[in-house]
Amino acid sequence: xxxxxxxxxxxxxxxxxxxxxxxxxxxxxxxxxxxxxxxxxxxxxxxxxxxxxxxxxxxxxxxxxxxxxxxxxxxxxxxxxxxxxxxxxxxxxxxxxxxxxxxxxxxxxxxxxxxxxxxxxxxxxxxxxxxxxxxxxxxxxxxxxxxxxxxxxxxxxxxxxxxxxxxxxxxxxxxxxxxxxxxxxxxxxxxxxxxxxxxxxxxxxxxxxxxxxxxxxxxxxxxxxxxxxxxxxxxxxxxxxxxxxxxxxxxxxxxxxxxxxxxxxxxxxxxxxxxxxx
Amino acid sequence: xxxxxxxxxxxxxxxxxxxxxxxxxxxxxxxxxxxxxxxxxxxxxxxxxxxxxxxxxxxxxxxxxxxxxxxxxxxxxxxxxxxxxxxxxxxxxxxxxxxxxxxxxxxxxxxxxxxxxxxxxxxxxxxxxxxxxxxxxxxxxxxxxxxxxxxxxxxxxxxxxxxxxxxxxxxxxxxxxxxxxxxxxxxxxxxxxxxxxxxxxxxxxxxxxxxxx
Numbered sequence: 082x083x084x085x086x087x088x089x090x091x092x093x094x095x096x097x098x099x100x101x102x103x104x105x106x107x108x109x110x111x112x113x114x115x116x117x118x119x120x121x122x123x124x125x126x127x128x129x130x131x132x133x134x135x136x137x138x139x140x141x142x143x144x145x146x147x148x149x150x151x152x153x154x155x156x157x158x159x160x161x162x163x164x165x166x167x168x169x170x171x172x173x174x175x176x177x178x179x180x181x182x183x184x185x186x187x188x189x190x191x192x193x194x195x196x197x198x199x200x201x202x203x204x205x206x207x208x209x210x211x212x213x214x215x216x217x218x219x220x221x222x223x224x225x226x227x228x229x230x231x232x233x234x235x236x237x238x239x240x241x242x243x244x245x246x247x248x249x250x251x252x253x254x255x256x257x258x259x260x261x262x263x264x265x266x267x268x269x270x271x272x273x274x275x276x277x278x279x280x281x282x283x284x285x286x287x288x289x290x291x292x293x294x295x296x297x298x299x300x301x302x303x304x305x306x307x308x309x310x311x312x313x314x315x316x317x318x319x320x321x322x323x324x325x326x327x328x329x330x331x332x333x334x335x336x337x338x339x340x341x342x343x344x345x346x347x348x349x350x351x352x353x354x355x356x357x358x359x
Numbered sequence: 360x361x362x363x364x365x366x367x368x369x370x371x372x373x374x375x376x377x378x379x380x381x382x383x384x385x386x387x388x389x390x391x392x393x394x395x396x397x398x399x400x401x402x403x404x405x406x407x408x409x410x411x412x413x414x415x416x417x418x419x420x421x422x423x424x425x426x427x428x429x430x431x432x433x434x435x436x437x438x439x440x441x442x443x444x445x446x447x448x449x450x451x452x453x454x455x456x457x458x459x460x461x462x463x464x465x466x467x468x469x470x471x472x473x474x475x476x477x478x479x480x481x482x483x484x485x486x487x488x489x490x491x492x493x494x495x496x497x498x499x500x501x502x503x504x505x506x507x508x509x510x511x512x513x514x515x516x517x518x519x520x521x522x523x524x525x526x527x528x529x530x531x532x533x534x535x536x537x538x539x540x541x542x543x544x545x546x547x548x549x550x551x552x553x554x555x556x557x558x559x560x561x562x563x564x565x566x567x568x569x570x571x572x
Binding site for chain 2: 132133134136137217221224225226228229230231232233234235236240
């Protein structure tokens with residue numbers, strides 16, 4: 082009898098272990114991955130203070146800003162004007178119910194400035210630049226160019242990672258400002274066409290609700306997103322070992338991990354600064 | 360290096376003096392490239408000691424190890440140049456990065472060395488626009504520009520015509536005569552015939568054969 086009880090209990094335990102073991106393994110592998118990303122980021126930050134190759138790093142940073150920022154202005158602006166217009170359009174439908182013009186300003190503040198600007202800009206940068214960075218660095222590893230750099234006493238973290246980190250973070254910050262501005266402009270065009278709202282009224286409605294905290298937190302989000310995107314994309318690129326077939330896999334990981342981390346970081350920052358207060 | 364073990368190497372001892380050329384020959388997979396990586400401190404041995412320019416390489420900090428690689432020049436067979444830089448910028452890269460001299464002086468010296476290596480007309484081109492031997496020559500030009508104390512060459516004559524092979528030999532011989540310790544690896548086991556005797560023209564040569572060579 083005792084044997085039967087024991088075996089039933091052990092069966093239950095074994096069922097639990099088959100469920101929890103892989104889950105635990107997955108959880109610890111994710112923690113290890115985050116820890117590796119953190120160490121990678123710290124190694125890059127340490128390189129900021131080093132004197133070697135300053136001119137080369139600055140030049141590469143400028144190229145990265147151009148590629149990630151300037152080249153993406155039209156995409157970001159196009160998306161911003163459409164999304165800004167659509168949001169105000171939908172809000173005007175609600176406005177007919179609430180009859181409160183201040184509602185428009187609240188929508189611009191909450192939806193566009195706090196959330197949509199940073200997150201949409203980050204999505205565009207992930208699609209355009211992060212994937213390209215991973216592919217570029219992955220191919221450099223496969224072609225033994227990273228090994229060549231190391232053989233010349235050139236640290237890949239300083240020569241390859243640091244300029245991309247600085248470039249992507251600066252570019253995403255500027256792109257977010259452009260996105261916010263153009264989205265608000267798009268919203269105004271729709272408000273003007275739909276309810277003939279004068280520019281001054283629209284400006285008053287928006288500026289009444291917009292606070293310095295909104296802008297500062299939006300800036301903080303873009304900086305955090307920039308660092309996440311640059312860290313993940315360069316880490317994945319340099320994690321390629323030998324074969325070209327590893328490059329698309331690293332690129333897929335770069336895109337998925339960046340998206341997930343950005344959404345999580347967005348949630349944490351929003352919860353920390355705004356909580357449930359509206 | 361003394362008592363070095365790391366698969367496929369087992370208890371390898373090698374000493375190269377200034378002004379000496381050591382040729383490591385043997386078939387593929389016998390760890391010739393690994394020996395070069397060990398000298399550069401790019402790979403850590405499982406056992407044994409590696410002293411480069413009088414310093415135990417794995418007793419140095421990361422930064423010191425990085426500094427120790429500056430007077431060691433590698434001319435690899437694969438990926439000898441960075442594909443996103445022009446040939447001129449490739450040759451100038453280590454000098455510019457380590458700020459060894461003024462920018463204007465770097466340009467003058469790069470032009471001069473590229474002219475010596477018959478590459479002066481290729482400065483603005485990208486590596487993929489060059490032939491294999493031109494890429495190898497550009498890589499050797501970069502190595503020579505750094506005036507290294509240790510030169511590591513990987514199969515330097517493979518895919519080269521007679522004129523380019525002779526140019527490589529002359530350049531390496533100049534560097535060895537200037538006191539540079541040179542380690543040259545080759546998969547060929549019949550050195551005198553395969554490279555048309557170019558290897559034997561190098562000064563102060565010692566041949567080390569590995570696995571089946």
